[in-house]
Amino acid sequence: MQLIISVLNNNLNNLMGEILPVIRDCNCSIVEIRSSQLSHAAAGYILIQGNWNQIAKVEGTLEHIEKRLDIKIQSLRPDIKDKEKTHNCIPYSLETISLDKNSVVESISTFLFDREVLIEEITGSSYQAPYIQSCVFSTKFIILVPPQLALLSLREEFLDFCDQLNIDAILEPIKR
Numbered sequence: 001m002q003l004i005i006s007v008l009n010n011n012l013n014n015l016m017g018e019i020l021p022v023i024r025d026c027n028c029s030i031v032e033i034r035s036s037q038l039s040h041a042a043a044g045y046i047l048i049q050g051n052w053n054q055i056a057k058v059e060g061t062l063e064h065i066e067k068r069l070d071i072k073i074q075s076l077r078p079d080i081k082d083k084e085k086t087h088n089c090i091p092y093s094l095e096t097i098s099l100d101k102n103s104v105v106e107s108i109s110t111f112l113f114d115r116e117v118l119i120e121e122i123t124g125s126s127y128q129a130p131y132i133q134s135c136v137f138s139t140k141f142i143i144l145v146p147p148q149l150a151l152l153s154l155r156e157e158f159l160d161f162c163d164q165l166n167i168d169a170i171l172e173p174i175k176r
Contacts, residue, residue: 001049009041009042018069033047095138
């Protein structure tokens with residue numbers, strides 16, 4: 001059995017120092033962990049696994065930690081059936097750079113969803129470009145292309161789409 005835990009706080013170090021020992025004490029194991037600073041706040045994501053009793057113990061302890069530290073914790077038991085949908089998909093990396101526009105991530109996501117391409121991960125950030133004195137927004141998507149979708153057509157459509165929005169893009173398979 002698995003459990004996803006997401007945590008928001010102003011101090012990630014304190015946060016992980018509180019949650020990781022609970023996972024260990026409940027005899028669960030960490031499958032995946034991610035954390036990042038967002039402005040002056042922190043976000044952490046942990047996927048753990050254990051038997052139903054161990055997971056229940058972690059869930060019960062998280063509520064206590066949330067109240068004691070005045071932080072935000074959400075947990076979710078993932079649906080294993082959804083993983084089967086991605087079994088035959090081909091992983092691709094999609095990277096973009098454009099002038100800072102609020103709709104870049106939304107436009108790209110909509111393009112992908114309309115073609116039933118699954119988005120596994122998105123990262124993006126805005127920064128000051130060194131030579132043009134403008135803000136630039138870069139993104140990186142990890143996508144899963146379903147086997148029934150023609151890769152050549154998808155690549156061509158996507159690059160045409162990016163040209164229309166003045167977005168530089170790279171779409172390439174992930175090497176395993």
